[in-house]
Amino acid sequence: MRDVEHVREIERVLQGRPTTRDSVVLASWRRCVERHGLDPARSSPAHIVPEAQLRAHREQAERLIAIARSGLESLFRQVAGQNYVLLLADAKSVTVDFFGDPRFEAELQAAGLYLGSDWSEHLAGTCGVGACIATGEAVTIHQSDHFDLHHTPLSCTAAPIFDTSGQLAAVLDLSLLRSPQPKASQNLAMTLVRTAARRVEMANLMAMARREWVLRLSSSPEFLEVDPEAAVALDGAGTIIGMTHAARTALGPQLLGRRLDEVTTLTVDDLPDLMRGRPAEDRVIRLPDGRALFGHAIAPQTVRLPRQGTQLPGGLSSLAGPDPHMQALLERAARLAGSRLALLIRGATGTGKERLARAIHMCRRDGGCFRLLDCAALEAGALDLPPGPGTLVLKGVEDLDHAAQALLLRRLADCPLRIIATTRCDLAQMVRDGRFRPDLFFRIAGAALDLPPLHLRQDMDWLIERMLRGLSPDALRLSAGARAELKSRLWPGNLRELAATLEAAALISGGEVIDSPDLPPPLLAPAPEAEVEDLPAILDACGWNMALAARRLGVNRSTVLRRVRAAGLVPAA
Numbered sequence: 142m143r144d145v146e147h148v149r150e151i152e153r154v155l156q157g158r159p160t161t162r163d164s165v166v167l168a169s170w171r172r173c174v175e176r177h178g179l180d181p182a183r184s185s186p187a188h189i190v191p192e193a194q195l196r197a198h199r200e201q202a203e204r205l206i207a208i209a210r211s212g213l214e215s216l217f218r219q220v221a222g223q224n225y226v227l228l229l230a231d232a233k234s235v236t237v238d239f240f241g242d243p244r245f246e247a248e249l250q251a252a253g254l255y256l257g258s259d260w261s262e263h264l265a266g267t268c269g270v271g272a273c274i275a276t277g278e279a280v281t282i283h284q285s286d287h288f289d290l291h292h293t294p295l296s297c298t299a300a301p302i303f304d305t306s307g308q309l310a311a312v313l314d315l316s317l318l319r320s321p322q323p324k325a326s327q328n329l330a331m332t333l334v335r336t337a338a339r340r341v342e343m344a345n346l347m348a349m350a351r352r353e354w355v356l357r358l359s360s361s362p363e364f365l366e367v368d369p370e371a372a373v374a375l376d377g378a379g380t381i382i383g384m385t386h387a388a389r390t391a392l393g394p395q396l397l398g399r400r401l402d403e404v405t406t407l408t409v410d411d412l413p414d415l416m417r418g419r420p421a422e423d424r425v426i427r428l429p430d431g432r433a434l435f436g437h438a439i440a441p442q443t444v445r446l447p448r449q450g451t452q453l454p455g456g457l458s459s460l461a462g463p464d465p466h467m468q469a470l471l472e473r474a475a476r477l478a479g480s481r482l483a484l485l486i487r488g489a490t491g492t493g494k495e496r497l498a499r500a501i502h503m504c505r506r507d508g509g510c511f512r513l514l515d516c517a518a519l520e521a522g523a524l525d526l527p528p529g530p531g532t533l534v535l536k537g538v539e540d541l542d543h544a545a546q547a548l549l550l551r552r553l554a555d556c557p558l559r560i561i562a563t564t565r566c567d568l569a570q571m572v573r574d575g576r577f578r579p580d581l582f583f584r585i586a587g588a589a590l591d592l593p594p595l596h597l598r599q600d601m602d603w604l605i606e607r608m609l610r611g612l613s614p615d616a617l618r619l620s621a622g623a624r625a626e627l628k629s630r631l632w633p634g635n636l637r638e639l640a641a642t643l644e645a646a647a648l649i650s651g652g653e654v655i656d657s658p659d660l661p662p663p664l665l666a667p668a669p670e671a672e673v674e675d676l677p678a679i680l681d682a683c684g685w686n687m688a689l690a691a692r693r694l695g696v697n698r699s700t701v702l703r704r705v706r707a708a709g710l711v712p713a714a
């Protein structure tokens with residue numbers, strides 16, 4: 142009965158009868174009938190593109206997906222537990238990325254809230270993604286706003302993402318399988334998708350304009366550096382060569398190709414005055430129409446090219462993914478590996494010191510034997526070193542008492558083995574405090590390698606993937622919620638704790654998908670105040686997601702914001 146009423150309403154409205162529907166819905170109904178030849182009485186299921194076609198769409202959108210991912214993850218975390226599904230559709234309306242609750246997978250797939258669904262208006266009728274692409278505006282298509290009866294249970298709120306030249310590149314859509322009746326229930330969803338889309342555009346512009354000037358704009362000095370509203374990229378002559386969509390609202394509609402002094406009262410030579418050194422309140426930009434905005438200029442970055450042809454030998458390449466600090470550390474380790482110089486590997490518990498020592502040993506073709514000595518378990522007198530060549534790892538060297546230090550020093554005097562010592566402590570401080578012999582310290586610390594704690598690593602996804610593959614070669618995967626939860630933890634036990642958590646979760650889930658409830662809770666409560674000097678590194682590791690950084694630091698979000706402002710930190714371009 143309701144179906145018949147829906148069809149009749151569309152017919153009545155298209156005949157010009159009064160309606161309370163939004164004008165965007167009305168215009169879309171009209172396009173469906175008059176342009177696309179759709180019939181409201183004929184319902185059709187969700188359109189899912191074939192696997193090969195989806196792969197092609199994903200490859201085309203690969204860069205955008207990578208840039209959008211952290212914004213999507215943070216958005217999905219904000220709506221966690223409310224049954225929202227998050228879709229990223231490309232400019233051709235095909236869903237190329239998806240976050241949803243795997244427990245409802247079959248239902249979501251049937252509804253088209255899934256990877257590969259094609260939400261083109263000419264196929265699906267009036268829908269969030271389709272109407273957003275047709276209008277270039279953020280829209281909510283709520284329940285019976287949908288044209289096709291198959292979709293009328295859904296509520297879809299979608300916002301466009303524009304590329305730096307102003308072309309519509311993608312759509313971010315937050316949908317519900319079931320929603321409360323009033324359309325106004327989706328107002329918050331609208332704010333969330335708009336904000337997320339704006340941030341993705343900002344991240345895209347920053348990535349594209351590393352070697353250009355970027356001018357970020359905000360109507361309030363407080364948010365200028367942490368969450369600006371709009372931005373433009375400028376070449377050396379001050380011509381606008383890229384922008385976020387909101388820059389059109391801030392500076393005017395036709396921006397590309399215009400010079401900065403045509404749309405503001407500034408020239409490119411004024412940009413250094415808008416850099417971080419000055420208080421945000423003083424960085425005022427006057428516009429020709431009398432309005433004022435606050436500006437933050439970011440100078441072009443000098444690009445450090447990666448060293449050509451650095452292939453990490455042996456097992457070193459398997460120790461880290463895309464984390465600049467770890468890659469630099471492993472390159473250093475690779476250069477030191479071939480020598481017989483004694484090495485000191487420093488890092489908190491479970492950061493992978495022993496693994497690194499083994500990988501360094503494996504780099505030498507004439508490696509000889511590998512011997513590991515646990516210094517905590519060393520008994521006086523029981524220090525027999527093998528006579529031949531090889532590597533001797535002194536694990537936890539800080540645990541040696543004075544007698545054992547003296548004995549070890551004597552034995553090492555004519556030892557042919559390459560020494561690699563590992564420590565969780567500040568051994569130099571122990572030397573200063575008289576707790577560790579300086580002569581032994583200099584014998585074992587020819588060069589030092591420092592492993593970072595897990596919460597500062599930027600290759601968490603890579604590590605998780607590697608560990609999952611170790612647990613199950615192909616099937617096992619994480620839900621988006623579980624991944625977000627893992628990435629927000631502090632990990633005092635570092636890689637060892639992460640590996641054990643994933644193993645336990647895999648057993649608890651008993652299936653192919655590990656979801657948030659499968660994750661065992663952290664065993665050790667976070668320290669009350671993480672060190673403030675970690676803040677820039679933590680922000681980088683969290684992609685400048687304040688909420689995530691707050692959880693990793695064990696403080697609330699406003700504390701992070703306050704510290705960011707106090708330290709004058711901004712994301713690296």
Ligand SMILES: Nc1ncnc2c1ncn2[C@@H]1O[C@H](COP(=O)(O)OP(=O)(O)OP(=O)(O)O)[C@@H](O)[C@H]1O
Pocket residue numbers: 459460461488489490491492493494495496497563565607608636637638640
């Ligand atoms: N690169 C890695 N990839 C995957 N898992 C790793 C990696 N490095 C370490 N692990 C995991 O962490 C555990 C601890 O690693 P390792 O023993 O090397 O750490 P450690 O720093 O020497 O620890 P501790 O100081 O507590 O002895 C390993 O057993 C393994 O489960």
